[in-house]
Amino acid sequence: MQRKPVGKLLLFGATGDLAQRMLLPSLYGLHADGLLPEGLTITGSARTDMDDAGYREFAKKALDEFLTEDRRDEGALASFLDRLFYQSVDLSNPDTFPALAEKLGDVSGGLAIYLSTAPSLFEAAITGLEQVGLAGETVRIGLEKPLGYDLASSQEINDAVAVAFPEDRTYRIDHYLGKETVQNILALRFGNSFFEPVWNARGIDNVQITIAETVGLEERAGYYETAGAMRDMVQNHILQLLALVAMEPPAKFDGNDVRDEKSKVFRSLRIMKPEEVPQNVVTGQYGDGAVKGEFVKSYADELGKPSSTETFVAIKAHIDNWRWQGVPFYLRTGKRMATRRSEIAIQFKAVPHSMFAGRGGLLQPNMLIIRLQPEEYVQLLVMAKEPGLDRDGVRLREVPLNLSMDAEFAGSRRRIAYERLLLDLIEGDQTLFVRRDEVEAQWRFIDAIRAGWVANDQKPKHYPSGSWGPSAAIGLTERGGVTWQDD
Structure with missing residues (x-):
């Protein structure tokens, strides 16, 4: 595994929305904090015809718009812009690649390529890079999703990439990682001795993973109509979170050991038969409603035509291994939901006997909540006794033990996820990137569910915008005596 910083970074899609909102601000942040290698050059590339000065002006406008006030520093900004260069390339036209190779020059000191483009262009891009000598042993490549739309297309993309870039030089990006x-999931699990003894089917009743968005289509109609919630969120982000919760302790915190353990989880995911899908998966599509007090249109109205694309998915999944046998993992994501939230809720099993029952004390099972956004905190819900003389009975109440990341680490700057991932790509650390066997195991799980939709002619159920999805999603958990964590 490569762990040597490169001297050059090449950004394909350098004029796109992701580059403006995330990539350029992230690279500037790393530069301003002195974390980029000395002399690293950043070459942007897209179909737009532009020279170096034009791209620097473009980048400055993007940074003016998307940098927070506390990060602005004119001196740092000027020296960052000096790192930027530009060369237009049409990925579908091999004749445009020689000029790119000439612009980059000698790459023996290491080149990292960030490829964010339509999957249909992956093979052409790899071929073009290889033909002009930009795919050798000193070159590594980062791939932004989507990496296909099913197992077969994912394998086709991976095969095309593998022709020029072996696995140890391929970095598949999932920005949630x-x-x-x-990452605190790993610190909580493997850095504290009191969780591990109960982090299994003997101690945990169920796990819930929710990624809820209040936004609708925005500017992504073309992509989302072909992807839907299952491919857009479950196949990557949610299943990666599931793996971090469920994985066995790695021997070391490095790219091989961590990804070995995640891969074992994905191979243990129970693949649903077509007849099992309707009982274990709920799909929905948002209708008219109100979000944050404002009326919003239905998905079909936003799209401008009827559609059977799902904007909501809830899944009851199982991991068939020793640690998790019998524990349901409830996975949920949706657009136009009641609130924006990404979190993991782990409900522990109830105590085997309550000595307070005879005195009126009611117990609730403990729950660990890991909130990823918009706030970042870890909360453990525990039972405590209310103050009093208890002459009329013992009163117990659930109280939270809170660890607020913002409060506890107030002196540390909260970094954009892409800052860490871009720096790891530049430095050659694969720990937080996704390996091919992980991606393909994830697709096998997803493809089986989608096959069940087809076999059962299962169509999305409509739900009002501003709600928590179709009512059938409530039934999915309640049949197992579980309630979604919606507080």
């Missing part, structure tokens, strides 16, 4: 609180 760069979030600070996501």
Whole structure:
């Protein structure tokens, strides 16, 4: 595994929305904090015809718009812009690649490529890079999703990439893995002795993972109509979170050991048969409603035509291994939901016997809540006795033990997930990137569910915008005596 910083970074899609909102601000942040290698050059590339000065002006406008006030520093900004260069390339036209190679020059000191483009262009991009000598042993490549739309297309993309870039030089990006609180899942589990004895089917009743958005289509109609919630959120972000919760302790915190353990989880995911899908999966599509007090249109109205694309998915999943046998994992994501929230809720089993029952004391099972956004905190719900003389009975109440990341680490700057991932790509650390066997195991799980939709002619159920999804999603958990964590 490569762990040597490169001297050059090449950004494909350098004029796109992701580059403006995330990539350029992230790279500036790393530069301003002195974390980029000395002399690292950043070359942007897209179809737009532009020279170096034009791209620097473009980047400055993006940074003026998307940098927070506390990060602005004119001196740092000027020296960052000096790192930027530009070369237009049409990925579908091999004749445009020689000029790119000439612009980059000698890459023997290491080149990292960030490729954010339509999956249909992956093979052409890899071929073009290889033909002009930009795919050798000193070059590594980062791939932004979507990496296909099913197992077969994902394998086709991976095969095309593997022709020029072996696995140890391929970095598949899932930006959720760069979030600070996501990495805290590993710190909580494997850095504290009191969780591990109960982190299994003997101690945990169920796990809930929710990624809820209040936004609708925005500017993503073309992509979302072909992807839907299952491919857009479950196949990557939610299943990666599931793996971090469920994985066995790695021997070391490095790219091989961590990803080995995640891969074992994905191979243990129970693949649903077509007849099992309707009982274990609920899909929905948002209708008219109100979000944050404002009326919003239905998905079909936003799209401008009827559609069977799902904007909500809830799944009851199982992991068939020793640690998790019988524990349901409830996975949920949706657009136009009641609130914006990403969190993991782990409900522990109830105590085997309550000595307070005879005195009126009611117990609730303990719950660990890991909130990823918009706030970042870890909360453990425990039972405590209310103050009093208890002459009329013992009163117990659930109280939270809170660890607020913002409060506890107030002196540390909260970094954009892409800052960490771009720096790891530049430095050659694969720990927070996704390996091919992980991606393909994730697709096998997803493809089986989608096959069940087709076999059962299962269509999304409509739900009002501003709600928590179709009522059938409530039934999905309540049949197992579980309630979604919606507080």
